[in-house]
Amino acid sequence: xxxxxxxxxxxxxxxxxxxxxxxxxxxxxxxxxxxxxxxxxxxxxxxxxxxxxxxxxxxxxxxxxxxxxxxx
Amino acid sequence: xxxxxxxxxxxxxxxxxxxxxxxxxxxxxxxxxxxxxxxxxxxxxxxxxxxxxxxxxxxxxxxxxxxxxxxxxxxxxxxxxxxxxxxxxxxxxxxxxxxxxxxxxxxxxxxxxxxxxxxxxxxxxxxxxxxxxxxxxxxxxxxxxxxxxxxxxxxxxxxxxxxxxxxxxxxxxxxxxxxxxxxxxxxxxxxxxxxxxxxxxxxxxxxxxxxxxxxxxxxxxxxxxxxxxxxxxxxxxxxxxxxxxxxxxxxxxxxxxxxxxxxxxxxxxxxxxxxxxxxxxxxxxxxxxxxxxxxxxxxxxxxxxxxxxxxxxxxxxxxxxxxxxxxxxxxxxxxxxxxxxxxxxxxxxxxxxxxxxxxxxxxxxxxxxxxxxxxxxxxxxxxxxxxxxxxxxxxxxxxxxxxxxxxxxxxxxxxxxxxxxxxxxxxxxxxxxxxxxxxxxxxxxxxxxxxxxxxxxxxxxxxxxxxxxxxxxxxxxxxxxxxxxxxxxxxxxxxxxxxxxxxxxxxxxxxxxxxxxxxxxxxxxxxxxxxxxxxxxxxxxxxxxxxxxxxxxxxxxxxxxxxxxxxxxxxxxxxxxxxxxxxxxxxxxxxxxxxxxxxxxxxxxxxxxxxxxxxxxxxxxxxxxxxxxxxxxxxxxxxxxxxxxxxxxxxxxxxxxxxxxxxxxxxxxxxxxxxxxxxxxxx
Numbered sequence: 001x002x003x004x005x006x007x008x009x010x011x012x013x014x015x016x017x018x019x020x021x022x023x024x025x026x027x028x029x030x031x032x033x034x035x036x037x038x039x040x041x042x043x044x045x046x047x048x049x050x051x052x053x054x055x056x057x058x059x060x061x062x063x064x065x066x067x068x069x070x071x072x
Numbered sequence: 073x074x075x076x077x078x079x080x081x082x083x084x085x086x087x088x089x090x091x092x093x094x095x096x097x098x099x100x101x102x103x104x105x106x107x108x109x110x111x112x113x114x115x116x117x118x119x120x121x122x123x124x125x126x127x128x129x130x131x132x133x134x135x136x137x138x139x140x141x142x143x144x145x146x147x148x149x150x151x152x153x154x155x156x157x158x159x160x161x162x163x164x165x166x167x168x169x170x171x172x173x174x175x176x177x178x179x180x181x182x183x184x185x186x187x188x189x190x191x192x193x194x195x196x197x198x199x200x201x202x203x204x205x206x207x208x209x210x211x212x213x214x215x216x217x218x219x220x221x222x223x224x225x226x227x228x229x230x231x232x233x234x235x236x237x238x239x240x241x242x243x244x245x246x247x248x249x250x251x252x253x254x255x256x257x258x259x260x261x262x263x264x265x266x267x268x269x270x271x272x273x274x275x276x277x278x279x280x281x282x283x284x285x286x287x288x289x290x291x292x293x294x295x296x297x298x299x300x301x302x303x304x305x306x307x308x309x310x311x312x313x314x315x316x317x318x319x320x321x322x323x324x325x326x327x328x329x330x331x332x333x334x335x336x337x338x339x340x341x342x343x344x345x346x347x348x349x350x351x352x353x354x355x356x357x358x359x360x361x362x363x364x365x366x367x368x369x370x371x372x373x374x375x376x377x378x379x380x381x382x383x384x385x386x387x388x389x390x391x392x393x394x395x396x397x398x399x400x401x402x403x404x405x406x407x408x409x410x411x412x413x414x415x416x417x418x419x420x421x422x423x424x425x426x427x428x429x430x431x432x433x434x435x436x437x438x439x440x441x442x443x444x445x446x447x448x449x450x451x452x453x454x455x456x457x458x459x460x461x462x463x464x465x466x467x468x469x470x471x472x473x474x475x476x477x478x479x480x481x482x483x484x485x486x487x488x489x490x491x492x493x494x495x496x497x498x499x500x501x502x503x504x505x506x507x508x509x510x511x512x513x514x515x516x517x518x519x520x521x522x523x524x525x526x527x528x529x530x531x532x533x534x535x536x537x538x539x540x541x542x543x544x545x546x547x548x549x550x551x552x553x554x555x556x557x558x559x560x561x562x563x564x565x566x567x568x569x570x571x572x573x574x575x576x577x578x579x580x581x582x583x584x585x586x587x588x589x590x591x592x593x594x595x596x597x598x599x600x601x602x603x604x605x606x607x608x609x610x611x612x613x614x615x616x617x618x619x620x621x622x623x624x625x626x627x628x629x630x631x632x633x634x635x636x637x638x639x640x641x642x643x644x645x646x647x648x649x650x651x652x653x654x655x656x657x658x659x660x661x662x663x664x665x666x667x668x669x670x671x672x673x674x675x676x677x678x679x680x681x682x683x684x685x686x687x688x689x690x691x692x693x694x695x696x697x698x699x700x701x702x703x704x705x706x707x708x709x710x711x712x713x714x715x716x717x718x719x720x721x722x723x724x725x726x727x728x729x730x731x732x733x734x735x736x737x738x739x740x741x742x743x744x745x746x747x748x749x750x751x752x753x754x755x
Contacts (some may be wrong), residue, residue: 016262022181024285025354026161027348032283035144042142055283056340058145063339063554 028062029055077117084110091376092181098371101447104184105365108443112436115192119430123197124425126187127640128204134426136219137211137418147211150420152429158416160434161351163199163409164358166245166545169249170508172446174610175399176457177387179377180450182396190397191439192406194647195473198621200414200431201628201644207427211418214410217625220742221634222490226725228500230623233718235559236711237616238487238700239587242552245545245592246331250595251507252538257316258307258498258531262539263546264316266346273345277644285348288305300535302479304498309508315545327549328400328592333548335557336584343550345382352543357540361444361516368522374457375449379482386462387506388607389669398614403442407620409435431564445508448515451593455485456493456502462512463604464504465690472502500529506606513537552678556587597704602691603669603682608708611662615655615712619719622651626726633733640743652723658717663709676705 003010021031032054039048049057087107091099112251124130138149150158155698175183206212213219215234219227254258273292281287306312318326334342383391390400402408413431421427449457458478459467467474471487478485494502497517501511517533525532558585565572571579598605629644665671668678681691733740 016741018151019153020286022157025123025150025154027344028158028352029287030145030150030284030420031282032146032150038142038144038148052282055277059340059344061146062341063551064558067602 029058076113076526078115079111080110084114087720090584091184094376098373099376100369101365101372101451102361104180104367104372104443104447108184108188108440111192112440115196116433116436117708120196123200123432123643124286124428126641128201128427129637130204130424130427131746132423134208136207136421136422136424137744138420138422140744141210142421146649147419151424152422152426153418153424156221156430157435158574159412159430159438161355162205162412162434163418163434163438164354164441165250165402165408165548166298166541167406167408167686168442169445169512169541170248170252170610171400171402171614172442173508173511174443174461174506174606175396176374176446176449177378177385177461177664178392178396180372180446182392183377183400183446184380185438186396186400187404187442188447191435193620194625194651195405195409195439195645196432197402197408197647198407198625198628199413199435202410202624203418203421203427203431204424204531205420205628206414206418206529207424211742212414214624214627217414217631218279218623220611220629221630222722222725223727228720229718229721229725230646231559231716233616233623233722234411234620235563236714236718237555237620238552238556238559239590240551240594240609240613240616241408242331242556242591243598244414244606244609245548245552246324246327246591246595247598248507248621249327249542249549249608250320250543250599251505251604251606252509253318253323254320254536255317255501256307256499257313259538259542260316260318261303262296262299262535263304263542265302265545265700266296266349266543267342268293269299270342270349273349274341277345278340281494283288289352290344290472291349292345296539298348300532300539303535304531307498312748321596324592324595324599327546327595328489328588331549331553332584332588335358336580337588339554343547343554343606346543347547348550350540350547354544355541356500357537358441358444360520361448362440364516364523365444365447365546366485368519370447370519370522372447372450373452374454380435380453383670387710388464388610388612388669389448390658390661390665392707394654394661395611397654398611398658401614401617401621403439403445404604405618405621406438407506407617407622407624410624432630445512448512448519450515452511452515453483453485453489455479455483456490456514458483459485459490460502460504460514461504461506462504463603463607465602467504469503469553471503472585477654481488496527496530497534500536506604508539509541516639522546553584553587557583560586560686593707600691606680607669611658612708612711612715615662615693616715617660618651619715620656621723622648622655622719625651626722630726630729631741632732633730634739635743636739638734648726652719655719662712671707672709676702676709678704 003012032051035054036048041045084107091103091107140145172183174384206219209217215227215231218230253263263549269292273288277284277288306316381392388395415736417430455478459474467477471490475485475487475490491554493514494500497514513534516537520533521527521530561579563570570584573579594609598609601608625644625648627642629648632641632644661670664671666674668675679689679698679701688698692701
């Protein structure tokens with residue numbers, strides 16, 4: 001879906017994807033598609049984690065010895 | 073373009089001047105907002121540009137760790153706006169909401185000026201600088217970089233300092249929650265209900281629909297709103313209200329138990345879902361508050377400068393210098409950000425040139441949150457502000473006493489007005505709820521109810537604000553306890569290797585118990601203190617946080633000297649010097665001031681002479697309590713001494729490293745070498 005305003009055109013579905021990506025990364029969950037793309041391009045022989053496994057792996061990493069902590 | 077920036081500068085100067093010079097009549101909060109935005113715009117456009125090109129020499133063609141070590145997991149090149157969101161969510165916490173509220177006792181002007189000057193020349197510089205040097209070193213942590221750039225000794229000293237700061241931070245944040253929830257059945261009910269909500273979300277995301285973070289958070293949010301509504305019903309029912317009424321000390325022990333349990337349970341069960349909920353709620357509330365201020369355009373009723381700049385204020389003791397500068401830490405300059413800027417963010421930076429937007433820019437936004445908190449506190453009637461924030465030892469425990477006392481300071485308020493505010497927000501009593509959260513909540517409820525709901529929804533908005541703060545403080549509490557546990561295991565592990573085994577259940581429980589006991593001790597001490605605890609603990613927290621910033625900036629200065637960029641190293645040296653002066657003066661006064669309200673030794677002296685005369689002074693009720701008060705004073709004293717020793721040691725090591733760098737004609741820092749330039753630099 002394309003929206004034309006301010007003399008420019010915006011791809012709304014791309015914008016929506018970016019917003020979801022931002023919200024997910026705010027809680028420490030990186031983009032799964034980017035992970036797959038990276039693995040496919042650089043390590044095609046490696047077996048990719050499923051979406052579920054990826055989620056669990058990142059969740060565990062966020063609250064490991066480093067990270068997950070914020071203050072001010 | 074030049075004309076545009078000249079106009080921004082003129083507008084900023086005009087509104088800042090208007091805010092600063094107005095006397096007698098109230099000022100609209102919008103002027104403060106305009107002044108702040110102009111300052112941020114100019115600082116970003118010019119100062120951060122200067123830092124990026126002349127001082128750091130950001131190189132957009134240089135490969136970032138996200139590309140060099142891309143693993144699709146930790147190291148991922150990320151769109152700059154997406155990363156900005158991640159970074160901002162990681163640096164924004166309770167700090168910028170609390171400090172400015174406390175500092176409002178001196179009037180809104182000193183706080184505003186320090187927030188603006190501090191962020192432009194110290195806070196944002198620190199964040200940007202640490203992000204920059206960490207990016208050039210594969211995204212390594214602050215502690216790691218201190219070890220390699222300044223030596224192993226400095227590294228160990230810094231990690232002891234960080235652990236001590238963590239303990240004080242967790243205690244003071246827990247104390248804020250206690251102050252907000254003690255004797256508040258509505259607040260207690262809603263906060264309790266977050267536990268089953270989080271459990272439900274945790275199970276949902278583990279077994280039903282994994283990885284659906286947003287879906288799960290939305291469900292959690294709806295349940296949370298229901299819980300706030302139900303809390304009102306509970307508070308109105310005499311039997312249930314009684315069951316959810318807890319004293320400050322019971323809350324303190326419940327928090328310790330909670331912190332312990334939540335940090336040893338699997339993270340997906342309660343910690344992670346709560347973190348998701350609190351992160352989104354936080355961002356949403358900040359946006360709502362900003363929109364609220366712009367729509368309602370409230371008048372600032374607090375004077376620009378109050379009589380309490382002389383140091384006799386009831387909220388925190390001590391004069392403008394140095395205590396204002398440590399009371400407002402986050403929002404101006406926060407050492408904790410150095411940990412974030414050398415954590416996940418540098419590993420995701422797509423292009424080195426974007427460090428400016430993310431390092432400097434995100435901190436400016438964080439600072440605007442502090443300005444909003446200051447506005448929320450200043451739109452309250454000053455009399456109500458002081459009644460809410462002064463300790464019971466000063467204003468008594470009834471509305472009549474409090475109103476009389478606060479009026480005698482020159483901030484007229486009637487007992488009826490205080491009762492009215494309490495009933496508006498659905499509470500029995502709002503006196504002596506220091507700690508920022510309740511004051512901010514009343515201010516926010518006044519602003520937000522001006523947008524939606526009017527007076528009828530004020531109680532809802534108040535408890536929404538309380539829940540929002542309590543929720544992310546509790547998240548910090550369990551996540552922080554986990555981090556403190558890992559730090560303890562790491563530090564103690566060098567003495568007792570068995571402790572280091574993070575897979576050992578016994579070692580984990582022991583280290584967690586130690587971490588909880590650390591902050592729990594200070595929390596309990598704060599809860600039973602008749603001066604309210606915040607009085608003692610917040611300055612300690614401020615000192616420690618600014619001290620960490622001084623350490624980070626020292627590292628930054630050392631690196632600049634090693635890069636042979638000493639001509640512009642003043643950008644780090646000047647804020648380091650200022651922070652060192654503030655923290656050391658404040659630390660010195662906290663220990664040696666002859667005024668018992670400020671100096672720990674004077675306070676101990678007062679109690680020990682009463683003790684030898686056989687008298688018992690409040691808060692103590694028995695001789696054992698008297699001894700406890702004395703012990704607390706000496707512990708606080710020792711902790712302050714530790715902080716000062718850490719900062720002095722780091723400054724000394726920093727100076728040595730700088731001299732060593734100066735005597736060497738070569739570049740001596742250990743950066744990643746420049747390789748594989750990006751083909752398409754994107755700024």
